[in-house]
Amino acid sequence: MSYKRSPDALHAEVNGSLILMNVESLAYFEFNDVAKRIWEFLSDEIRSQEQIITVLIDEYDVKPEHCKSAVATFLKQALEKGFVVEA
Amino acid sequence: MMYCYRLFDRHIFSSLELKLLYRVNHDKEPDQRDVLIEWSSIPVMPDGPLCAGHKMWGIFVLRAEEGVWAVLPRTGFVVWVPKSGTRLTVHPDLSQMSKHEQITRPLRDVANSLVTGLLSRLPAMWGELPLHAAMLKAPEGYLLLAGVSGVGKSTLSQILARRHGWTILDDDSCMASITDGELKVTPMGGMARLRADAADRLRLSGTILTGYTDGKVMLQKETTSIILPERTPVIALIYLSRNKHSSKQTSNSYITRLDAANAVMQASTIAIGLDRKSLQWLTNRFYVATQFGKNANYSIIYNQTQTPEEITDDIEKLYTECS
Numbered sequence: 001m002s003y004k005r006s007p008d009a010l011h012a013e014v015n016g017s018l019i020l021m022n023v024e025s026l027a028y029f030e031f032n033d034v035a036k037r038i039w040e041f042l043s044d045e046i047r048s049q050e051q052i053i054t055v056l057i058d059e060y061d062v063k064p065e066h067c068k069s070a071v072a073t074f075l076k077q078a079l080e081k082g083f084v085v086e087a
Numbered sequence: 088m089m090y091c092y093r094l095f096d097r098h099i100f101s102s103l104e105l106k107l108l109y110r111v112n113h114d115k116e117p118d119q120r121d122v123l124i125e126w127s128s129i130p131v132m133p134d135g136p137l138c139a140g141h142k143m144w145g146i147f148v149l150r151a152e153e154g155v156w157a158v159l160p161r162t163g164f165v166v167w168v169p170k171s172g173t174r175l176t177v178h179p180d181l182s183q184m185s186k187h188e189q190i191t192r193p194l195r196d197v198a199n200s201l202v203t204g205l206l207s208r209l210p211a212m213w214g215e216l217p218l219h220a221a222m223l224k225a226p227e228g229y230l231l232l233a234g235v236s237g238v239g240k241s242t243l244s245q246i247l248a249r250r251h252g253w254t255i256l257d258d259d260s261c262m263a264s265i266t267d268g269e270l271k272v273t274p275m276g277g278m279a280r281l282r283a284d285a286a287d288r289l290r291l292s293g294t295i296l297t298g299y300t301d302g303k304v305m306l307q308k309e310t311t312s313i314i315l316p317e318r319t320p321v322i323a324l325i326y327l328s329r330n331k332h333s334s335k336q337t338s339n340s341y342i343t344r345l346d347a348a349n350a351v352m353q354a355s356t357i358a359i360g361l362d363r364k365s366l367q368w369l370t371n372r373f374y375v376a377t378q379f380g381k382n383a384n385y386s387i388i389y390n391q392t393q394t395p396e397e398i399t400d401d402i403e404k405l406y407t408e409c410s
Contacts, residue, residue, distance in 0.1 A: 010374070012351075012374060014348075014350070014351060014377050014380035014381055015380065015381055017346075017348060019348055019351050019380065021351075021355075023366060023369045023373075028351065028352050028355075030347070030348035
């Protein structure tokens with residue numbers, strides 16, 4: 001499965017935190033460091049779940065199984081909140 | 088005769104006196120940025136989807152193709168606001184006339200309702216973000232006091248001004264914009280308005296306003312000029328709310344410094360607008376709110392038993408902390 005940033009998602013960095021708002025649902029969200037990295041990696045590109053996992057395993061000291069599960073959870077929540085869309 | 092007033096960083100011209108705004112001497116014709124209020128005797132039937140307010144409130148807004156209808160249901164009038172937000176036309180509201188058969192509100196009530204209901208929200212049509220917050224100038228920068236009507240913005244502003252000589256730039260509304268990446272806040276330029284009991288308590292005299300259900304009074308002030316802000320920083324944004332459920336007689340305020348996410352969300356709640364569903368307004372609100380999130384943001388939840396002076400003490404402590 002591949003993903004991209006939702007066109008309805010606005011984002012801004014505030015004192016080191018990444019804050020997002022979906023203009024359709026008006027939901028707000030604050031991203032932690034790993035979520036910020038995924039958001040940055042998505043940029044304007046379409047990225048597969050496997051690409052995201054590969055980048056995170058490469059950059060963070062994390063076990064692959066744990067990373068896969070965390071990315072799956074993140075993408076599920078980000079989809080529900082409307083910050084990413086399936087591509 | 089046209090009266091001229093200051094409205095945020097523009098002039099507003101009206102043939103009806105708008106006593107809640109500071110009148111200025113201005114002998115020029117309105118330019119493109121200025122706001123002109125025209126009156127029409129032609130009744131209209133406003134139509135369109137609801138995009139702000141509620142039909143039970145003092146104002147609600149209907150979206151139309153080239154602008155919005157701002158309906159002032161307690162007055163019997165409706166105002167056409169074009170997308171430019173600069174040429175407003177006040178019409179008798181046919182939908183209200185059919186309910187009440189005739190309009191009985193005096194024009195001064197209509198004028199008050201125009202100022203408090205509509206003009207405070209007008210910057211939303213100019214691409215700026217109107218905020219429901221009092222604005223004070225203190226030695227170290229601007230201080231904003233936000234909260235719902237009746238929470239004490241005006242009363243606390245008066246006490247702070249009296250104690251420290253701080254300037255009340257507006258006790259109800261201001262407008263925020265981002266210029267060259269910097270947050271700029273401009274006061275509306277309205278007259279100070281307090282509930283009658285608060286004015287009595289502070290021994291302030293003023294004219295009792297009609298057209299208000301909560302018995303507010305307007306304080307008389309110099310009307311020759313108002314101070315527009317320079318590039319002075321906003322040092323703190325303080326959100327005021329009342330704890331209605333506290334049973335303790337001597338409890339203190341609950342004060343928290345908001346983290347970035349909460350600060351952004353709180354700043355969003357004090358934004359007002361004429362089309363709260365427009366993408367432009369929502370986007371503007373988000374980016375201005377994130378700028379506010381970079382400042383010091385506090386929440387003060389005070390108890391009903393506390394005096395305004397005690398709450399003012401809390402604000403002073405926060406001011407000292409962040410200045």
